[in-house]
Amino acid sequence: MTFDLRAWCAEHLGSEPAEVLYERVSISSVFGVRLADGREVYVKAREDDGRAESCLTAQALLAGRGFPCPRPLTPVTFAGTLAVHAESSLPGGSVLRGDTPPVARRYAAVFARLMAELATVSVPPPLPNPRWARWDHDGPGLWPAIGFLDSRDQSVVPSFVVDTAERIRKRLRATDLPCVLGHADFEAQNLRWRSGEIWAVHDWDSLAWQPEAALAGAAAGAFANDPPPSLVPVESSQAFLETYQEARRREFTEEELEIAWAASLWTALHNARWEALHGNAPISLTAVKEQAPERLRRARIST
Structure with a gap:
């Protein structure tokens, strides 16, 4: 799937990426970017299967209540066959490992x-x-x-x-x-x-x-x-x-x-x-x- 990250950020976040800090392409594509205005955000793009809006609405509601999760910064938008949104960055923390x-x-x-x-x-x-x-x-x-x-x-x-x-x-x-x-x-x-x-x-x-x-x-x-x-x-x-x-x-x-x-x-x-x-x-x-x-x-x- 193709996705113009720079153009999307400019249109929906009002600032272009100055640096890509993280990138993972799997079932969905995830980009951690530092925008030209200094903000650090995550942009997620995945094939639209009708799920995205419900998932993002639930995430936004929990984030608004103070649940520890990223806060959505945009609604779900569509780029061709892709559903795309941006959310806040929550840097830091570590993985809790172990299966005891x-x-x-x-x-x-x-x-x-x-x-x-x-x-x-x-x-x-x-x-x-x-x-x-x-x-x-x-x-x-x-x-x-x-x-x-x-x-x-x-x-x-x-x-x-x-x-x-x-x-x-x-x-x-x-x-x-x-x-x-x-x-x-x-x-x-x-x-x-x-x-x-x-x-x-x-x-x-x-x-x-x-x-x-x-x-x-x-x-x-x-x-x-x-x-x-x-x-x-x-x-x-x-x-x-x-x-x-x-x-x-x-x-x-x-x-x-x-x-x-x-x-x-x-x-x-x-x-x-x-x-x-x-x-x-x-x-x-x-x-x-x-x-x-x-x-x-x-x-x-x-x-």
């Missing part, structure tokens, strides 16, 4: 706070959900349609990954729990901490509309991800889910616990497939192979 139960509890407390804030936000559901979380897609196959993955040789994906994903997806799709707004990429790489406290939560493009238990379960499995991604130990997911329920001041029902444990595997399965298709080191793949039986048991999915 004590670390899990710290992440869970932040996730509970985030979900409580989003529970009071009313926006159109940001659908379709992010691709790595899209177990609820209505396409014909197991995986959501992702062209650059689907074009590769699928026979290299181990059968146990495919089989586990089929059973997890069947269980998740069978639930009739209500959907809520939540963060579907709650991973270490997207959070920054300062003096032991949360400093910033990033990647608000990744909001989703799914059952609360599924969102909490996904975060419970993936909170420690800072490339390369993996899957945290089962006892750390347990600590995350316990702390999340305590912070939200309600216990999950039996159905919710099953959905949470099922969802705790889905991101790792997506990443295991990615590794196999790209010939990468089998980090998530190994974790799935080792942990799937116990997580399936907790989700009450027969092995």
Whole structure:
């Protein structure tokens, strides 16, 4: 995708970039720039799939309440097929690394706070959900349609990954729990901490509309991800889910616990497939192979 950063900043921020401080091109393109007027901002551009305005509205509402996240500086604008916006820079802070139960509890407390804030936000559901979380897609196959993955040789994906994903997806799709707004990429790489406290939560493009238990379960499995991604130990997911329920001041029902444990595997399965298709080191793949039986048991999915 092509995008004229200089022209966009001049038109929508009133100043051209003097320096590009950061650039990442992945599912979306992110540019950290210092403008000619001295401001430091982040500009995000991604293919428009109808999600951007809901995500940005929710982010703006939380930032306005003082939640630790970047403040949007522009509405969503459109450059060809791209949805583009700018947000404030929140420099500083560091990644909190580790996947032990004590670390899990710290992440869970932040996730509970985030979900409580989003529970009071009313926006159109940001659908379709992010691709790595899209177990609820209505396409014909197991995986959501992702062209650059689907074009590769699928026979290299181990059968146990495919089989586990089929059973997890069947269980998740069978639930009739209500959907809520939540963060579907709650991973270490997207959070920054300062003096032991949360400093910033990033990647608000990744909001989703799914059952609360599924969102909490996904975060419970993936909170420690800072490339390369993996899957945290089962006892750390347990600590995350316990702390999340305590912070939200309600216990999950039996159905919710099953959905949470099922969802705790889905991101790792997506990443295991990615590794196999790209010939990468089998980090998530190994974790799935080792942990799937116990997580399936907790989700009450027969092995």
